Amino acid sequence: xxxxxxxxxxxxxxxxxxxxxxxxxxxxxxxxxxxxxxxxxxxxxxxxxxxxxxxxxxxxxxxxxxxxxxxxxxxxxxxxxxxxxxxxxxxxxxxxxxxxxxxxxxxxxxxxxxxxxxxxxxxxxxxxxxxxxxxxxxxxxxxxxxxxxxxxxxxxxxxxxxxxxxxxxxxxxxxxxxxxxxxxxxxxxxxxxxxxxxxxxxxxxxxxxxxxxxxxxxxxxxxxxxxxxxxxxxxxxxxxxxxxxxxxxxxxxxxxxxxxxxxxxxxxxxxxxxxxxxxxxxxxxxxxxxxxxxxxxxxxxxxxxxxxxxxxxxxxxxxxxxxxxxxxxxxxxxxxxxxxxxxxxxxxxxxxxxxxxxxxxxxxxxxxxxxxxxxxxxxxxxxxxxxxxxxxxxxxxxxxxxxxxxxxxxxxxxxxxxxxxxxxxxxxxxxxx
Amino acid sequence: xxxxxxxxxxxxxxxxxxxxxxxxxxxxxxxxxxxxxxxxxxxxxxxxxxxxxxxxxxxxxxxxxxxxxxxxxxxxxxxxxxxxxxxxxxxxxxxxxxxxxxxxxxxxxxxxxxxxxxxxxxxxxxxxxxxxxxxxxxxxxxxxxxxxxxxxxxxxxxxxxxxxxxxxxxxxxxxxxxxxxxxxxxxxxxxxxxxxxxxxxxxxxxxxxxxxxxxxxxxxxxxxxxxxxxxxxxxxxxxxxxxxxxxxxxxxxxxxxxxxxxxxxxxxxxxxxxxxxxxxxxxxxxxxxxxxxxxxxxxxxxxxxxxxxxxxxxxxxxx
Numbered sequence: 001x002x003x004x005x006x007x008x009x010x011x012x013x014x015x016x017x018x019x020x021x022x023x024x025x026x027x028x029x030x031x032x033x034x035x036x037x038x039x040x041x042x043x044x045x046x047x048x049x050x051x052x053x054x055x056x057x058x059x060x061x062x063x064x065x066x067x068x069x070x071x072x073x074x075x076x077x078x079x080x081x082x083x084x085x086x087x088x089x090x091x092x093x094x095x096x097x098x099x100x101x102x103x104x105x106x107x108x109x110x111x112x113x114x115x116x117x118x119x120x121x122x123x124x125x126x127x128x129x130x131x132x133x134x135x136x137x138x139x140x141x142x143x144x145x146x147x148x149x150x151x152x153x154x155x156x157x158x159x160x161x162x163x164x165x166x167x168x169x170x171x172x173x174x175x176x177x178x179x180x181x182x183x184x185x186x187x188x189x190x191x192x193x194x195x196x197x198x199x200x201x202x203x204x205x206x207x208x209x210x211x212x213x214x215x216x217x218x219x220x221x222x223x224x225x226x227x228x229x230x231x232x233x234x235x236x237x238x239x240x241x242x243x244x245x246x247x248x249x250x251x252x253x254x255x256x257x258x259x260x261x262x263x264x265x266x267x268x269x270x271x272x273x274x275x276x277x278x279x280x281x282x283x284x285x286x287x288x289x290x291x292x293x294x295x296x297x298x299x300x301x302x303x304x305x306x307x308x309x310x311x312x313x314x315x316x317x318x319x320x321x322x323x324x325x326x327x328x329x330x331x332x333x334x335x336x337x338x339x340x341x342x343x344x345x346x347x348x349x350x351x352x353x354x355x356x357x358x359x360x361x362x363x364x365x366x367x368x369x370x371x372x373x374x375x376x377x378x379x380x381x382x383x384x385x386x387x388x389x390x391x392x393x394x395x396x397x398x399x400x401x402x403x404x405x406x407x408x409x410x411x412x413x414x415x416x417x418x419x420x421x422x423x424x425x426x427x428x429x430x431x432x433x
Numbered sequence: 434x435x436x437x438x439x440x441x442x443x444x445x446x447x448x449x450x451x452x453x454x455x456x457x458x459x460x461x462x463x464x465x466x467x468x469x470x471x472x473x474x475x476x477x478x479x480x481x482x483x484x485x486x487x488x489x490x491x492x493x494x495x496x497x498x499x500x501x502x503x504x505x506x507x508x509x510x511x512x513x514x515x516x517x518x519x520x521x522x523x524x525x526x527x528x529x530x531x532x533x534x535x536x537x538x539x540x541x542x543x544x545x546x547x548x549x550x551x552x553x554x555x556x557x558x559x560x561x562x563x564x565x566x567x568x569x570x571x572x573x574x575x576x577x578x579x580x581x582x583x584x585x586x587x588x589x590x591x592x593x594x595x596x597x598x599x600x601x602x603x604x605x606x607x608x609x610x611x612x613x614x615x616x617x618x619x620x621x622x623x624x625x626x627x628x629x630x631x632x633x634x635x636x637x638x639x640x641x642x643x644x645x646x647x648x649x650x651x652x653x654x655x656x657x658x659x660x661x662x663x664x665x666x667x668x669x670x671x672x673x674x675x676x677x678x679x680x681x682x683x684x685x686x687x688x689x690x691x692x693x694x695x696x697x698x699x700x701x702x703x704x705x706x707x708x709x710x711x712x713x714x715x716x717x718x719x720x721x722x723x724x725x726x727x728x729x730x731x732x733x734x735x736x737x738x739x740x741x742x743x744x745x746x747x748x749x750x751x752x
Contacts, residue, residue, distance in 0.1 A: 206614065322551070325553060
């Protein structure tokens, strides 16, 4: 992809919020050849100056759960639309899940995706490989070869290995290569037919329930296995109150687990599907208010380390079907940051956002967190914290429109996303190619 | 009409019947009264009502059904309408066409109403958002089966009078039953006390939060009840480990003479069919004069005539 790689610019008057580097103050940043300077370097004029008084600069955000559709379903999303949506939503990096078609369970598919990313992406895309072949939970994927091909983590998300022996063997084997393991916690025997959270509402609607137990058993298994094998496990997309409690207790005992939550679970409950709205059919399902509040509390008290978008694009016709036939999953890259800001309900949510959406996800993957200190590669997002706007999927970058937040009023908006030293998104589109 | 049923409603205002849950008690009574008028007309002078002459009704049955489909056909024909029945296995849906496209085609073919039977809960609502012809729900997954509940309630009212305070027990596979749900909403709205009973795997406690009494003891469920509605037990449930075997079910939950005798003296037995003799009910009891199973079927015609007539004519006025 040809691009106008603008990487010489000044940011004047913004508040730099970077708790990882011990910085939180109003400070000008000068970017030259993609590197951050604290004063204007001699002989290197800026091509552009952004006056960003009252704006926030956060270190680059990383989304730990994004579902890439290439190869297999480019009409739902291609690499360009996916990464543009991420950049518009403020993310400079994403972690792509392996449920492509064919599955990302072999080095060939990984190399194909890497090639597409090289051609079409302006942000960093980290790849995962399958834990088991076809994510079927039966035979181990070639984890060593996948690691060699460049995956940073292995997972069967949005599925979970049902057989405990295969699960523990896969983890032992992955540990040998230092591969990060991400567990999507759903006991498949309990969740396989579930169309919605198991509750009086789903009972009334005649939908087969996905019980909290399906997740909690799986969370408990991850905790137990992590403790016995001494292998760190990242548990993705928690939804239930009791899961939060299990993780809290396990962390207290020093078990090496980390967790995240999907942003829409912080804002919505099962009520969103009450009229069989397939746009609100998520994986895992939206649950009840007590769960939502527990997730927010878990985020605040450190039990939950990070927030993801669980961006799952589906072309319009795939969702315009009967509720039980519609695939579960919603898009979220363009709304996650603002959703988390709204859910935290904090006067100054930005230090926490930097921790949960930049520092922690990088650490979880074993990557160096981006820093806004001079000398580092520019990798950050500039946010207008008071901008009021209405999310409209029609004007979004994603090719898919399956968001339960279409029409939602947000406060705060990313206006500039810089990834790896280059501008990936700017509200002023004249600065993009 | 029974004393105590005061219907303030003068006119029917819904062009679709998607479920009982979104009907008011007045609307339920209005429909039942309309069915009563139709039944009286049919039995006294034998004449055919021609209120839907020239109207085209499409029965879109994406799931096997004999009783309901035939009853809707007879009801429509008795009102002078033309009826075309499409079965799922004979339609374009087997060629991969979506329900949305099928429905738009049916509308383009000039349907004045669509009667939909579908395995997906919520599919009638989905359809009503796509086409602008009246949609009559003839059963959607485990969600609702409004015409069945209305004919059940019609039959109960006919036999027991005003249902306020009456004790009605529904016994069997409640979890997967649209009939149980529609009856529950309708009976609660009319002031009945509803007990849901059966194995704990098939009768979730959560129904208590929706207004029902729940018990897994059939004796407790039936003692002093005015009516019992038995629901069909399906073999598939046995395979999914919801209960051990049909004989175990018959032994623990089947309605026999001794359990039936605990009910009120004039208590009645209902069953939406198809019946598993010797499983849900002792064969002899199913043929006794306390069973109103066949009267339910006959009442189903008048009730469905009332539904079609009210909804289609209302839809016409609204268009």
